[in-house]
Amino acid sequence: MKFTRTLVTAAVTLLAAGAALADINIGVSLSLTGPGSGLGIPMQNQFKLFPKEIAGEKVNLIVLDDASDPGKGVSNARRFVTEDKVDLIIGSSLTPVAGAMTPVATEAKTVQLAASPVGGDSPWLFRLPQGNDVMAYAMVEHMKKQKVKSIGFLGYTDAYGELWLKAITPLAEKAGMKIVAAERFARTDTSVTPQALKLVSSNPDAILVVASGSGAAMPQMALTERGYKGKIYQTHAAATADLMRIGGKAVEGTYVVSGPAMVGHQLPDGHPSKKAAIDFFTSYEKNFGPPNQFAGHSYDAAIALNKAVPIALKKGKPGTPEFRAGLREAFETMGRTVFAHGVMNWTKDDHWGYTNETGVMLKVADGKFVVEK
Numbered sequence: 001m002k003f004t005r006t007l008v009t010a011a012v013t014l015l016a017a018g019a020a021l022a023d024i025n026i027g028v029s030l031s032l033t034g035p036g037s038g039l040g041i042p043m044q045n046q047f048k049l050f051p052k053e054i055a056g057e058k059v060n061l062i063v064l065d066d067a068s069d070p071g072k073g074v075s076n077a078r079r080f081v082t083e084d085k086v087d088l089i090i091g092s093s094l095t096p097v098a099g100a101m102t103p104v105a106t107e108a109k110t111v112q113l114a115a116s117p118v119g120g121d122s123p124w125l126f127r128l129p130q131g132n133d134v135m136a137y138a139m140v141e142h143m144k145k146q147k148v149k150s151i152g153f154l155g156y157t158d159a160y161g162e163l164w165l166k167a168i169t170p171l172a173e174k175a176g177m178k179i180v181a182a183e184r185f186a187r188t189d190t191s192v193t194p195q196a197l198k199l200v201s202s203n204p205d206a207i208l209v210v211a212s213g214s215g216a217a218m219p220q221m222a223l224t225e226r227g228y229k230g231k232i233y234q235t236h237a238a239a240t241a242d243l244m245r246i247g248g249k250a251v252e253g254t255y256v257v258s259g260p261a262m263v264g265h266q267l268p269d270g271h272p273s274k275k276a277a278i279d280f281f282t283s284y285e286k287n288f289g290p291p292n293q294f295a296g297h298s299y300d301a302a303i304a305l306n307k308a309v310p311i312a313l314k315k316g317k318p319g320t321p322e323f324r325a326g327l328r329e330a331f332e333t334m335g336r337t338v339f340a341h342g343v344m345n346w347t348k349d350d351h352w353g354y355t356n357e358t359g360v361m362l363k364v365a366d367g368k369f370v371v372e373k
Helices: 037-047 070-082 095-107 132-145 159-174 193-202 213-225 241-251 260-266 274-288 293-312 321-333
Strands: 024-030 057-065 088-091 111-114 125-127 150-156 178-185 206-210 231-234 255-258 337-339 342-344 360-365 368-371
Touching: 024 037, 024 070, 037 057, 037 213, 037 274, 037 293, 057 070, 070 088, 070 095, 088 095, 088 293, 095 111, 095 125, 095 159, 111 321, 132 159, 132 231, 132 255, 132 360, 150 159, 150 193, 159 178, 159 206, 178 193, 193 213, 206 213, 213 231, 213 241, 241 360, 255 260, 260 274, 260 293, 260 360, 260 368, 274 293, 274 337, 293 321, 293 337
Parallel strands: 024 057, 024 088, 088 111, 111 125, 150 178, 150 206, 206 231, 231 255
Antiparallel strands: 255 360, 337 342, 360 368
């Protein structure tokens, strides 16, 4: 899919109230500074390629930095619904920030397309990333093939870490694997030496590191420096070039679960996302250099809106409660939709949408991600 390029600035000045009624205003909160900037900046880049018009309606993007801070994310969300009167909120790229924004979007009855696997059951919350359950399924299936029987866990203290531990534990137990040790650390920590020592002493067959972006390399480096020789797995939030750039030789051989967006050229011809994944990757690389998977969520947001907006317009004009409600209904009823990140099928009862066929296992080999056969 080819999108017309439009320049996205830090904030877009709204048009006069009368003219804005016919425009689709979208508030985007991203972590452009702070520890989540490695995720937010690629998303911002992809938004520069976002369509400037959908179904004949002008699209205005209002992009704000939440500084990787939940409080700032809440402030951005409040501005979006009270001042900018947006029809849709996208963000944030960090789970704790996106989760903090959800009550604001829900109260305003405005759809939030979260760019991170945030929990919650708000009827106005839809996720662009794959759920942890779906990705954990692919990871455990790979662990079974690797004869893993014991697993160590080293993850964030926040929602992303806890949700991953909650997702993988029952799947691992069902497959005859045991979580033998679980250690946690804060996103802002600069060392995990004590946690690494405890995990190494437990000597599990594999260790799952649950971290994101540039922060995913540090705990793995600590494990290898402390002499861990087993297999190391990383989550889809670590499927970025930062893992290899920062981790270097310490991350060679790492297994990383991912959506298909980053590896379109390596997918078999029959894979439904191959075409979209290749288009996303090549267009991003041409304009900005190598992408990461979070940029793919910006790409997929455009696919979703191109399908949902024509449906929502039958309910009302942009800028009205009827249009906002129409968007929610459209996402729930638009059916099978091929994303760069997999096949999406949101329903009224499932705002995650992806199936267990979604996850792709990658391996770091010679500083690159290679699809595991």
